Amino acid sequence: MSEKRVTFASKIGVVAAAAGSAVGLGNIWRFPSQAADGGGAIFILVYIGCILFFGIPLMVSEFMVGRASRSNTAGAYHKLAPGTQWKWVGRLGVLTGFVIMGFYMVVCGWTLIYIFQSISGHLAGVTDFSSNFIDLQTNPAKQIVWMTIFTLLTAFFILSGVKKGIEQSAKILMPLLFLLLIVLAIRSITLDGAAEGIRFLFKPDMSHVKPTLFLDAMGQAFFSLSLGMGCMITYGSYFNKRTPLVKTAIQVSMLDTLVAVLSGVVIFPAAFALTANPGTIVGELVAGGPGLLFITLPELFNQMPGSMIWSTLFFCLLALAALTSTISLMEVVTLYIHEEYRVSRKNSTLIVTAGVIILGIFASFSASFFNLLDVASAKFMLPIGGFFISLFVGWHLDRKLVYAQLTNERTLKFGIGFLRVYIFLLRYVVPTAVLAIFIYGLRA
Numbered sequence: 085m086s087e088k089r090v091t092f093a094s095k096i097g098v099v100a101a102a103a104g105s106a107v108g109l110g111n112i113w114r115f116p117s118q119a120a121d122g123g124g125a126i127f128i129l130v131y132i133g134c135i136l137f138f139g140i141p142l143m144v145s146e147f148m149v150g151r152a153s154r155s156n157t158a159g160a161y162h163k164l165a166p167g168t169q170w171k172w173v174g175r176l177g178v179l180t181g182f183v184i185m186g187f188y189m190v191v192c193g194w195t196l197i198y199i200f201q202s203i204s205g206h207l208a209g210v211t212d213f214s215s216n217f218i219d220l221q222t223n224p225a226k227q228i229v230w231m232t233i234f235t236l237l238t239a240f241f242i243l244s245g246v247k248k249g250i251e252q253s254a255k256i257l258m259p260l261l262f263l264l265l266i267v268l269a270i271r272s273i274t275l276d277g278a279a280e281g282i283r284f285l286f287k288p289d290m291s292h293v294k295p296t297l298f299l300d301a302m303g304q305a306f307f308s309l310s311l312g313m314g315c316m317i318t319y320g321s322y323f324n325k326r327t328p329l330v331k332t333a334i335q336v337s338m339l340d341t342l343v344a345v346l347s348g349v350v351i352f353p354a355a356f357a358l359t360a361n362p363g364t365i366v367g368e369l370v371a372g373g374p375g376l377l378f379i380t381l382p383e384l385f386n387q388m389p390g391s392m393i394w395s396t397l398f399f400c401l402l403a404l405a406a407l408t409s410t411i412s413l414m415e416v417v418t419l420y421i422h423e424e425y426r427v428s429r430k431n432s433t434l435i436v437t438a439g440v441i442i443l444g445i446f447a448s449f450s451a452s453f454f455n456l457l458d459v460a461s462a463k464f465m466l467p468i469g470g471f472f473i474s475l476f477v478g479w480h481l482d483r484k485l486v487y488a489q490l491t492n493e494r495t496l497k498f499g500i501g502f503l504r505v506y507i508f509l510l511r512y513v514v515p516t517a518v519l520a521i522f523i524y525g526l527r528a
């Protein structure tokens with residue numbers, strides 16, 4: 085506990101690290117399949133609403149709790165609310181991080197397999213990309229090997245305490261990923277028949293509205309912004325006195341949303357243009373579910389000259405985007421065990437790694453267990469965590485502290501009116517909306 089806290093070196097480093105956690109498989113793999121399931125444009129509108137109403141205020145709150153306590157997720161509540169039951173919110177967050185890693189690492193393993201298949205030229209020769217993906221999904225041994233490799237890779241970074249390395253590499257890799265997505269988006273929207281996909285993505289069609297739409301979009305927003313479990317609390321604990329919390333939260337959320345929408349612009353026009361049977365495309369998209377990215381994209385690459393280079397580059401960047409997210413996930417759990425149980429950082433990493441691999445083995449064997457972990461974390465655990473974090477900052481934290489954090493000890497110009505609106509959102513709007521969506525979604 086007495087460990088000296090380092091802070092991120094630069095403003096860009098802060099945004100890169102937080103965006104590194106936020107931007108990951110959630111944006112590029114999970115978002116398109118959720119959007120397909122939720123009727124494209126309708127889902128995206130609700131999703132953006134969630135980012136604005138819950139996402140940004142909650143991210144500011146997590147940063148605040150982290151910076152005010154300079155502690156791990158559970159420790160933060162000990163420090164800011166000693167002797168209370170709030171610590172359970174922190175513990176729930178740690179458990180959530182663990183559950184997310186259980187299935188996330190499996191998908192990370194898929195990205196490694198696709199890198200391998202790209203380099204070896206295998207992908208360039210595939211004609212049926214669905215069965216190529218199904219072959220992989222029905223091969224637990226292969227998934228386990230690559231999931232384990234990815235978990236060990238994450239552990240390696242956690243062990244070597246690479247904050248600097250990650251900060252630096254995120255600064256270079258994130259823009260590169262962005263650039264590549266733009267190039268792919270251009271290729272995708274210039275395919276014959278792409279217009280249908282664009283329409284699906286940007287033109288709301290009420291016939292696709294599902295009762296669980298709001299819950300799905302809210303879960304996706306929490307997942308994608310890494311909110312509701314204390315990831316941003318942990319990163320906030322590394323911010324310095326001058327880091328502007330509100331501005332940083334807005335920048336990170338905008339970047340994250342941009343990457344998600346861009347991946348939609350890559351996937352949907354391609355999916356519509358390349359499908360054999362346009363009549364059933366929406367059904368196919370939904371059925372494609374979690375595989376969408378791994379089926380549509382390689383097919384798109386094969387339509388481009390130098391397909392091998394494109395797919396190698398893309399899956400490498402995807403793996404790296406995922407890595408900056410798995411590092412943030414593992415850091416939450418590792419730091420908790422390390423600080424709260426006084427286990428050395430090394431042993432703590434080993435315990436977490438072993439636990440994640442065991443969970444990942446189950447998720448590799450059983451698609452329904454995989455889905456259970458996915459759904460339980462995104463639709464239940466993260467929103468519940470977010471609900472309580474909102475109550476914690478809105479009701480429990482001293483207003484003076486909140487104001488000092490928002491304004492960096494009054495060096496930033498936020499009027500008292502801003503504080504009032506912010507507190508009002510956290511006290512009433514966010515918890516009520518989260519609860520309402522939650523109950524409505526469960527009954528549906």
Ligand code: PHE
Pocket residue numbers: 105106107108109110111184306307308309310311313315409410412413
């Ligand atoms: N936000 C990450 C993504 O979009 C996943 C994540 C969730 C990371 C929660 C940390 C905490 O891929």
